[in-house]
Amino acid sequence: MEELLLVKYGEISLKGKNRYQFEAALMDHIRFVVGEYPGARLEKAYGRVYIHSVPGERNVLRRLAKIPGIVAVAPALRVENEIIKIRDVAVEAAKRALEMLDGTSTATFKAESRRSLKSFPLTSPQISHEVGSAVLAAGLGLTVDVHRPSFVINVEVREKGTFVYWHEVRGMGGLPLGSSGRGIVLLSGGIDSPVAAYLAMKRGVALEALHFWSFPITGERARDKVVRIWRVLKDFDPQMRLHIAHFTKIQTAIMESCPEKYRVTVMRRMMMRVSTRLAERVGALAIFTGENLGQVASQTLESMAVIEDTAGVPVLRPLLTYDKRETVEIAERIGTYELSCLPYEDCCTVFVPKHPVTKPRLELVRDAEKALPVDELVEECVRGIETLER
Amino acid sequence: MSEVKRHEDIVYLDNASTTRPDPRVINAVTGVLGHDFGNPSSLHRLGARAERLLDESRERVARVINAESGEIYFTSGGTEANNWAIAGTVASRAKDPHIVSTTVEHPSVISMLDHLHEDGWEISLIGVDEEGRVDPDEIMDAVTPDTALVSIMFVQNEIGTIQECREIGRRIRGLGPKRPWFHVDAVQGFARLPIDVKDWGVDLMSMSAHKIHGIKGAGALYIRKGVRLGPLVFGGGQESGLRSGTENMPGIVGFGTACEVWSEDREEVMTRLASFRKRLVDGVRSVFPDAVLHGPEDEGVAPHICHFSFPGLRGESILHALEARDVYVSTGSACSSHKTRPSPVIMALTGNEDEALSAIRFSMSRDTSEEDIDRTVKALDESLRELSAWRRK
Numbered sequence: 154m155e156e157l158l159l160v161k162y163g164e165i166s167l168k169g170k171n172r173y174q175f176e177a178a179l180m181d182h183i184r185f186v187v188g189e190y191p192g193a194r195l196e197k198a199y200g201r202v203y204i205h206s207v208p209g210e211r212n213v214l215r216r217l218a219k220i221p222g223i224v225a226v227a228p229a230l231r232v233e234n235e236i237i238k239i240r241d242v243a244v245e246a247a248k249r250a251l252e253m254l255d256g257t258s259t260a261t262f263k264a265e266s267r268r269s270l271k272s273f274p275l276t277s278p279q280i281s282h283e284v285g286s287a288v289l290a291a292g293l294g295l296t297v298d299v300h301r302p303s304f305v306i307n308v309e310v311r312e313k314g315t316f317v318y319w320h321e322v323r324g325m326g327g328l329p330l331g332s333s334g335r336g337i338v339l340l341s342g343g344i345d346s347p348v349a350a351y352l353a354m355k356r357g358v359a360l361e362a363l364h365f366w367s368f369p370i371t372g373e374r375a376r377d378k379v380v381r382i383w384r385v386l387k388d389f390d391p392q393m394r395l396h397i398a399h400f401t402k403i404q405t406a407i408m409e410s411c412p413e414k415y416r417v418t419v420m421r422r423m424m425m426r427v428s429t430r431l432a433e434r435v436g437a438l439a440i441f442t443g444e445n446l447g448q449v450a451s452q453t454l455e456s457m458a459v460i461e462d463t464a465g466v467p468v469l470r471p472l473l474t475y476d477k478r479e480t481v482e483i484a485e486r487i488g489t490y491e492l493s494c495l496p497y498e499d500c501c502t503v504f505v506p507k508h509p510v511t512k513p514r515l516e517l518v519r520d521a522e523k524a525l526p527v528d529e530l531v532e533e534c535v536r537g538i539e540t541l542e543r
Numbered sequence: 544m545s546e547v548k549r550h551e552d553i554v555y556l557d558n559a560s561t562t563r564p565d566p567r568v569i570n571a572v573t574g575v576l577g578h579d580f581g582n583p584s585s586l587h588r589l590g591a592r593a594e595r596l597l598d599e600s601r602e603r604v605a606r607v608i609n610a611e612s613g614e615i616y617f618t619s620g621g622t623e624a625n626n627w628a629i630a631g632t633v634a635s636r637a638k639d640p641h642i643v644s645t646t647v648e649h650p651s652v653i654s655m656l657d658h659l660h661e662d663g664w665e666i667s668l669i670g671v672d673e674e675g676r677v678d679p680d681e682i683m684d685a686v687t688p689d690t691a692l693v694s695i696m697f698v699q700n701e702i703g704t705i706q707e708c709r710e711i712g713r714r715i716r717g718l719g720p721k722r723p724w725f726h727v728d729a730v731q732g733f734a735r736l737p738i739d740v741k742d743w744g745v746d747l748m749s750m751s752a753h754k755i756h757g758i759k760g761a762g763a764l765y766i767r768k769g770v771r772l773g774p775l776v777f778g779g780g781q782e783s784g785l786r787s788g789t790e791n792m793p794g795i796v797g798f799g800t801a802c803e804v805w806s807e808d809r810e811e812v813m814t815r816l817a818s819f820r821k822r823l824v825d826g827v828r829s830v831f832p833d834a835v836l837h838g839p840e841d842e843g844v845a846p847h848i849c850h851f852s853f854p855g856l857r858g859e860s861i862l863h864a865l866e867a868r869d870v871y872v873s874t875g876s877a878c879s880s881h882k883t884r885p886s887p888v889i890m891a892l893t894g895n896e897d898e899a900l901s902a903i904r905f906s907m908s909r910d911t912s913e914e915d916i917d918r919t920v921k922a923l924d925e926s927l928r929e930l931s932a933w934r935r936k
């Protein structure tokens with residue numbers, strides 16, 4: 154009998170020719186997460202990755218569950234494909250499940266089996282029956298409940314042996330990082346943008362975060378807040394970098410030379426120009442934002458069209474159709490909500506005019522920008538970008 | 544991220560938030576940490592030594608306010624002292640369920656009173672005039688035979704207004720034997736302005752060490768002999784059974800030392816700060832004529848606090864622009880999620896949200912120099928120019 158961690162991955166197995174590339178990306182990510190355990194070793198099988206020599210502790214499972222592409226993680230036991238041994242291991246699995254249940258006296262279980270090794274002499278129902286009767290005979294005080302069991306003993310008979318597990322942690326699903334290319338996410342410090350980042354990562358986009366910082370309009374704490382949010386997002390992508398663009402000079406120029414009602418539109422157009430330059434530099438194919446339809450005055454389809462006009466790559470908005478409540482639910486789940494609610498002045502509260510235009514017209518906005526030395530400002534801002542790796 | 548420079552190279556004008564420990568205080572604190580580390584309750588020599596240091600510190604604090612040393616009870620700071628003064632009164636005088644205070648008190652008083660109000664106590668909060676001063680007549684009019692406590696702040700922490708505590712205390716004393724207790728939150732004025740608890744008729748007074756170049760985590764409540772205040776912290780019976788918990792010896796000895804430091808040259812320092820304040824007020828007005836000074840012009844205000852609004856701008860932006868020039872100040876306003884909430888004190892004073900959101904508090908102390916003031920005015924001038932495009936009309 155051998156202890157290991159069983160990782161289930163989902164959609165990748167459906168992806169035809171690119172499958173091997175996706176699997177390699179997933180293996181790389183898993184290797185990165187478990188790299189600190191000496192002797193950690195990965196073994197790939199169809200739809201599964203087995204991790205050897207890494208303890209099945211809760212914090213390890215939780216970290217693995219945050220890897221995009223992973224459907225579930227479970228501590229598992231492996232034995233040779235012999236029914237006598239499988240029965241013994243099933244009893245061991247039942248004991249461990251009972252430990253987790255804190256000695257509930259009325260615990261129930263059921264057995265579920267899958268047989269992908271068709272040469273194994275017993276069918277799946279027969280395996281379940283063998284396992285069930287072994288556990289019942291072990292004198293653990295367990296009874297069978299096929300509808301609402303306290304735990305399920307899963308048995309998978311495969312070419313590389315039989316795997317038994319009794320408890321699994323659900324993963325985030327989606328696709329392995331990098332399988333959908335690279336993107337930039339604009340991280341503001343608010344509730345929405347970290348959620349947009351999460352959703353993009355979930356679909357396999359390796360992200361570079363970009364924050365526009367407005368010192369002295371906002372302080373070090375506003376910046377620290379974004380850094381803290383970024384560190385939470387790094388759980389999903391340990392390699393994600395944070396770029397900080399010093400934006401005050403551009404904003405000041407806008408305040409000085411653009412009509413007040415176009416301020417926000419022009420500011421976002423400038424952000425797109427800077428983002429596009431960064432995208433070119435890091436090889437990103439799209440810009441992700443936390444924008445949402447109709448939430449504030451500038452987030453109308455008209456506004457989005459005018460803003461996108463200055464972007465050299467597609468601007469993607471994973472939250473476009475989300476209600477605030479739905480976004481908040483995800484933010485709470487991924488652990489960014491509390492950080493986003495920290496009370497530091499954000500530049501928008503100072504910058505936004507009392508009556509921003511909600512349906513800007515492109516020609517008028519372009520006119521409003523005429524007095525702005527756009528290229529010079531963008532160039533200087535891009536040159537001043539600071540990049541944090543950790 | 545930019546590093547904070549050595550203190551010699553910065554201008555620190557946020558002394559109402561906290562002060563830099565005096566070198567003599569650091570020395571005394573280090574001595575306690577490294578050598579005299581005993582527990583004053585221990586029977587051996589080290590304990591006896593600690594107890595002597597504790598008594599000596601108590602005397603030093605008492606001397607500052609003309610109290611007896613047995614009337615000083617050490618706490619974890621000003622907030623605990625304020626909480627204790629109120630909660631202790633509630634425990635002892637539940638038959639008189641009424642408290643009189645003002646609208647410009649520190650949150651450690653106001654939130655305590657809010658809490659009591661929910662519990663059914665009657666709370667009368669008296670408003671202030673446009674300079675932040677409360678009228679003693681209005682206080683006395685609010686006092687009823689059911690009033691257990693009158694709680695007044697000595698120096699207002701945001702704008703520096705000095706309340707007429709002596710006048711109020713004496714009039715309360717005139718009410719005879721069944722009168723309310725008089726609590727003074729003296730955190731911002733203690734050791735820097737003269738205080739005489741006997742002359743003023745004070746029953747309870749809160750003090751804090753780190754506002755006077757002591758260290759954080761130490762403070763005291765003066766409880767007049769004869770006032771039977773209930774305890775807030777229960778345990779091993781330290782501080783005559785009224786405030787249990789092993790004494791914070793480094794903090795307390797530092798506190799006593801800081802009191803000594805001030806007693807040597809208090810008047811000289813405060814005269815100097817009064818002239819600096821005038822210099823600062825003139826300087827601010829010269830670089831920003833629209834600036835609004837809150838609190839009294841010069842009489843009746845603590846010389847170390849100076850509070851301005853810069854209408855049309857955000858206090859926080861000015862603060863950060865100043866910090867980029869190594870000048871450290873405060874906005875004096877609290878923030879709540881995403882929206883900056885205007886300071887309730889300035890709102891109580893002026894009702895003007897723009898003024899409340901554009902406020903900057905400059906607060907000086909004994910280590911402030913004239914050069915600091917001039918550097919501040921210059922940095923302010925530069926900052927306001929940098930931010931001029933951001934000014935709302």
